[in-house]
Amino acid sequence: MSETRTTTARLADLEPTCTPAEALALYDDLPAVRPDEITGRYRGRELGTGHPMDGLLEQSGWYGKQFDDVDHVHPLLFRTPGGEIFPVEPRKIPLGMVDKVPQAVVSRSRSAVGALKPALRTSKHRARLRAVEHRGVVTAAMVYDHLPIIDVFRRVDDDTLLGVMDLRGAPPYFFVLARD
Template identity: 55%
Template sequence: MTDIAGLQAGLDSDRAAEIFDSLPPVTTEQILGRWHGSEVPTAHPMDGLLDVSGWYGKEFADADHVHPLLFGAPGRLYAVNPKLMPLGTLNRLGDRFPRWLPPGGRAAFRLARTRRHRARLREVSYRGAVSAAMVYDDLPIIDHFRMVDADTLLGAMDQRGSARPYFFLLQRD
């Protein structure tokens, strides 16, 4: 079994990829529902961004209806349109992306709220295995998932132009 606390404490990107590759694939049906996310620090340019922004996780209603970015807290969750997020600029910024938000910065995420689902699930081959993956509607990003246990997924965000994936954990609500 993979040590979740060890993943959350951080490791290098190569070790995270080895762990990801060692985990079994999942089907789209296995991951339906709402999931709470956390980052796996690997010195990726995005490390820290989701935590400081108030990211909660993801919600998979069915294969064609996914909220890829949920923010807030239980009882006050809202979906955000990823197209309005600064994800596309991260590759150009490298490690210069700030790990803090200015006063009122989290409020800006509320301006990007949406009720529309902005992604879908498909089973995709990635790093030698076919597994459930979340395909963003408007961005060149695919989040690939592997099973840590029945209620925990390790995700690898594969973004066009990024030299390595960004890793994160999802735990079933």
């Protein structure tokens, strides 16, 4: 079995939920990826580990991320109930409050994404890609322009990344990105 099939199978074994230790073990075993290798639009999904954010992004209409080039990244794409995908201004998403918002409220907000689109949408790129050292490996990371968050990526296969959100004072939040 090839290394790619092995890592893909290992990820599939962990989905949809696993322990933080299992997610970190897979993440640490995955190879680095260079920032210029991950251009394109990616559909995201959460890897549940018991993090306070588990389930909230997907329930709110999160679609994924778009890497146009290393200096031009849309860090948050959302989808309206009608299927339109659009970039969101990250500063308008209350990430510091996500663990305080009841999931029922988040679920209802998904239907409001279309109506909220004019207030949330941005045409400006709000992040960039850089190579950073994380957990002893230099790999691609997405650095937000205005938030103290760095999303760090490892390669699962040619079209799939395992990401971990690095936010000071918070446990790791894991997500998967699959290239459209």
